[in-house]
Amino acid sequence: CEKRRNSAGSPDTRSQSFLVIASEVACATTGPGSELMPRFCGSIISATARRCIFLNHHRAPTALPVALATLSTMAETEPMKKALISGITGQDGSYLTEFLLSKGYEVHGIIRRSSNFNTQRLEHIYIDPHNSSARMKLHYGDLTDASALRKWVDSICPDEVYNLGAQSHVGVSFENPDYTADVVATGALRLLEAVRTHIETTGRKVRYYQAGSSEMYGATPPPQDENTVFHPRSPYAVSKVAAHWYTVNYREAYGLFACNGILFNHESPRRGENFVTRKITRAVGRIKIGLQKKLFLGNLKASRDWGFAGDYVEAMWLMLQQDKPDDYVVATEDSHTVEEFLEEAFGYVGLNWQDYVEIDPRYFRPSEVDNLRGSSAKIRELLGWKPKVDFKQLVAMMVESDLERAKREKVLADNGYIASHQQP
Ligand SMILES: Nc1nc2c(ncn2[C@@H]2O[C@H](COP(=O)(O)OP(=O)(O)O[C@H]3O[C@H](CO)[C@@H](O)[C@H](O)[C@@H]3O)[C@@H](O)[C@H]2O)c(=O)[nH]1
Structure with a gap:
């Protein structure tokens, strides 16, 4: 796992500098031109690292302690999680x-x-x-x-x-x-x-x-x-x-x-469209834009901490x-009841929820x-x-987003790309 982690991020600057320093250590340890150097780095290097090694190849191996210290600090620092x-x-x-x-x-x-x-x-x-x-x-x-x-x-x-x-x-x-x-x-x-x-x-x-x-x-x-x-x-x-x-x-x-x-x-x-909050805000957007007339819901008395x-x-x-x-x-x-959510969401666009909501027992739970x-x-x-x-900010955020979505749907419906009852 750790090997894969170290060799994974070639575009990551940290990996690159890690490799540069690793090559410096290799260079300093084995001496420029030594055949040991590629083997030392072979398990961790990519093409980028080889280039780094080539560059470092020509440097005198004077920086070993510094390079080693930097390398061990980097090894101690957390890699990308x-x-x-x-x-x-x-x-x-x-x-x-x-x-x-x-x-x-x-x-x-x-x-x-x-x-x-x-x-x-x-x-x-x-x-x-x-x-x-x-x-x-x-x-x-x-x-x-x-x-x-x-x-x-x-x-x-x-x-x-x-x-x-x-x-x-x-x-x-x-x-x-x-x-x-x-x-x-x-x-x-x-x-x-x-x-x-x-x-x-x-x-x-x-x-x-x-x-x-x-x-x-x-x-x-x-x-x-x-x-x-x-x-x-x-x-x-x-x-x-x-x-x-x-x-x-x-x-x-x-x-x-x-x-x-x-x-x-x-x-x-x-939120998925069959959870009550999103079902309501989708309907508010579509009703406001003229794409929908009714909203069928179940129990309005349930109260949730949203x-x-x-x-x-x-x-x-x-x-x-x-x-x-x-x-x-x-x-x-x-916490608020489903009814309070309705009031807030329809109220946000100036509508009265009672004019649009009907109860369908299908949505009651056993x-x-x-x-x-x-x-x-x-x-x-x-x-x-x-x-x-x-709560108020949440309802506003959801209604605004669904109003925008309904406007886009309306363009599609008006131009015959979808039926008005259809939801893309
Ligand atoms: N879905 C839905 N719920 C309705 C409807 N009408 C009334 N409700 C009532 O609205 C309340 C909330 O229903 P959901 O939005 O479906 O959420 P939930 O049952 O509370 O479950 C959600 O929250 C849980 C955390 O408490 C989650 O664990 C769960 O996965 C889900 O996200 C429930 O009391 C439900 O009966 C309706 O038409 N559709």
Whole structure:
């Protein structure tokens, strides 16, 4: 793993200077022209390094102590970190990727094979892998496929693994319970096992983040914190509880650096369109522009602690930067009903939601989670995290983005490229 890491980044200035200094050491140690020199560097050099060696070849080997000292300092400095993300194509995966790239990471993502492209949320950061500056790399795999997970962990050699992959729709989990359990619960176990066996065979250090959910609290009344009893109310939530405890168990049994982030609802313009917030803001945009007349919803009385996904991915990363692994609730500590969300979103564009919303019992769940509001004192105090976007700002951000999108749709519809009821 370390060999691959060192030889990987030829365009990276740090790698280049590392190689320059390595060649200087080689030169000083073996003397210019010595046949030992290429062998000394042979295992780590690229064409760039050979050029460096050629240049250094002609220098007198006077700088050995300096070069050696610099080399050992560089070896002590952290190399570019690698993260592996399951669920990279989702809302959180795309924000986390942006965040980690901005921190200088190389980001690897596991994507599921699909007959349609499912990488829309990553398009703006995608760089063709043929380009050596690409730091985001995608690999086909699936949380239901243990051998693929093992293969990617073993070949990528990540420093941090973020398990964000899921069948994440609570309502759908009642209709697809086996699949949900397989991906959400056993999927987490498979990834933990892949990480554990990798650590066992290589002796490397790998940190693991498990995406937990406030759905685990289910019927337990708010405020909910790290000590609140779980009472899950759907196959999805039960599976998340299993994943939570698998993570705790791997921490206790094997000493794995594994953290659970118990995230309350977090939304954004990239939220999937069948979650209630995005379903509402999409409809607000389309109704305002004249592309839609009605919005069908289920239970409007449910209350959620809604934050901004962009804020929450920082919390995930922070958990893995600590000295000790632990579990943290991530929440705004402010909750609103679906009805209040409707009021805010329709009100933002000067419309009255009652004129457009109809109740469709199809969207009621067999057992509902009525009230979620987190207490995030632990992460605020210990890790210094706090949300930057509040409820009103979140709704405004989502409505504005969906208004723009609806305007573009209108152009397509008006020019006959799509039917007005169709969503591109
Ligand atoms: N999806 C949806 N929900 C509706 C609708 N009408 C009312 N709701 C209600 O709106 C609430 C929120 O539903 P979702 O947006 O689907 O989110 P969720 O069930 O709270 O789950 C989300 O948050 C969890 C964190 O607490 C996540 O773990 C989960 O994956 C998902 O992102 C629920 O009480 C749901 O019954 C509708 O038409 N569609």
